[in-house]
Amino acid sequence: MTRLVVVGNGMAGARLVSEVRARDKDMKVTVFGAESWQPYNRVLLSNVVAGSMVPDQVRLLDPAWYADHGVTAMPGVTVTAIDRETQAVVTADGGREPYDVLVLATGSEAVVPPVPGAERAVTFRTLDDCQAILAAARTARGAVVVGGGLLGVEAARGLAGRGLPVTLLHLAGHLMERQLDPEAGLVLAETLTDLGVRTRTGVVVEEIGEHGVRLAGGEEIDGDLVVLACGVRPVTGLAAAAGLEVERGVVVDDEMRTDDPAVFAIGECAQHRGTVYGLVAPAWEQAAVVADLVTGADKTARYRGSRLVTRLKAASVELAAMGETHLTEDDAEVVRFSHRARGTYRKLVIRDGRLVGAILLGETAAVGTLTQLFDRGAPVPGDRAGLLFPGLAAAPVADSPVRMPDAAKVCQCNNVTKGQIRACWESGARDVEAVAAATRATTGCGGCRDAVEGIVGWLCEQEGVSA
Structure with a gap:
């Protein structure tokens, strides 16, 4: 054996x-x-x-x-x-x-930066870290999060949601610089400000004290709780x-x-x-x-790499980014829409008629369609505006179960298609929990839950049964 x-x-x-x-x-x-x-x-x-x-x-x-x-x-x-x-x-x-x-x-x-007093801070990586953060948050008067990548933004938003004044510090010039371009980073920072997170970019933390941090140049940022989210x-x-x-x-x-x-x-x-x-x-x-x-179930199985879609998991912040988001008009066709007052930013990066990158910040109704195009390398429809504003045009909308092909990938984390969900429903799964148990859809980041609910509800409606 x-x-x-x-x-x-x-x-x-x-x-x-x-x-x-x-x-x-x-x-x-x-x-x-x-x-x-x-x-x-x-x-x-x-x-x-x-x-x-x-x-x-x-x-x-x-x-x-x-x-x-x-x-x-x-x-x-x-x-x-x-x-x-x-x-x-x-x-x-x-x-x-x-x-x-x-x-x-x-x-x-977790990466711990080599700065004096780093031992006073808490990293944000494990469930034990979460327990330590929550224990400190009960008595803290304010929090400082060091690191404005994906984890740092999520930590800052979570702490602000508990009513703590939060300052988010980031070394780079804008938040989530690996996934976002500068304008998207700016819109994200403004969105966080509205949610109680003060953001400072382009700053260097030189020391962590008992009641906050000291920046290069001598400025001090108050915070009884300091959380490190400086990468892994x-x-x-x-x-x-x-x-x-x-x-x-x-x-x-x-x-x-x-x-x-x-x-x-x-x-x-x-x-x-x-x-x-x-x-x-x-x-x-x-x-x-x-x-x-x-x-021995499949001796020919091979891993060929993955096309990544990053989803931010933070209350009241919708964000998805995929592929080559930093390309400009010099390198590719770029379609962009920005409405900072509403916290909305959308960007498509198209090369040789195919989607190679996208950013969706704010309302993300188009994420299903764009993820399919990106993941499958399918040709992009001629109506670019219809991709950015699926509710206003006749472009195929992946988030609509009627128009979504069975091959469309609904759950990126678990590689679950609409066809698999349909087959699961036809086998007796009548709610999201039953579909999740059979396919694992929704059990990763959870970002596809609304889409799965929509598909199950649509199937039940078509057959006249209760969900």
Whole structure:
């Protein structure tokens, strides 16, 4: 019997275990997790900070699932070494677990900037971090969030939603500079201001004190609670110490296999074709490929890379960005609409008749159509305005179940199409929860929930049944 050991029980590791069990009921599976929590949805942690969800609501697998499926789970147990010669992992307490197949899903860790007083701050990466942030927020008179990327914006919005005065500090010239162009970053900052978040860009934090931070130049920003959201780095120490090839991440091929054929790596710790993916959808796609290979369900399975769609998960802020958002009119056809007073910014980047990038900030009714065009590389309709304003033109609207083709991808995180949802409905799933249980749609970032509800409601209406 094949012995599978998974190191890491986060979103990638937990998904791999469940994918393996869906294909093979008998394989011996052991999964180690450094955190004591059961696996949880890290994408939804901003909701925990905001108070709209509690830890139990972001849990991915119930503890009973492991026993019911014959999986040995070791939460709170850290793997400290890989003995490749004898094919076993070594744990912090000196235990050894032999493997035939080893999968590294060690994820990423928060980057802590080398500034004096950094130990006084709290990072925003784990459920334990959320607990610490919430404990401090109960007595804090104000908060400072350092880092204006995706996580920093989500943390700042969550804390502001609790009524705390929040200042968001960012080194770059505008927020979320990896995903947004300068104008979109400006509109986002203005949107956050209306929600109680004061934003400062182009600033350098030199010191973190007991009641705030000091910027380069001497200015002090008050805040009893300081949250660091300065990015993440892949956790690769275990792989490097074992002699596996490591660059930014653990280097893998299209099978997600390292230079040791018995060892795979998936998720945020893995580097595939020079890219380390920091979003959940690629990790889950990689987990499916490895599950196919190690169980023999599909020995031809390969991972070819992912086309990323970034969704911001923050109350009252709708944002989606995909592809090459920074290109200008010198490099491509750019279609843009901005209405700062309403917090709306939309941008399409088109090259050779195909969508290669897009930003939607504010009302995002067009996101379904644009995501399909981007993901499939399909030709862009001649009516560009219809893409930006789907309610005002006759362009095909993906968010309308009537016009959406069955091949349209509804849930990006789990690669679920409208056709799969229809088939699920025809098999008896009459509400979103039943569809989610069967397909996993809505269980990633949750951004597709409205679309799934619309499709289920439309199908019920067509057949004259109650949803």
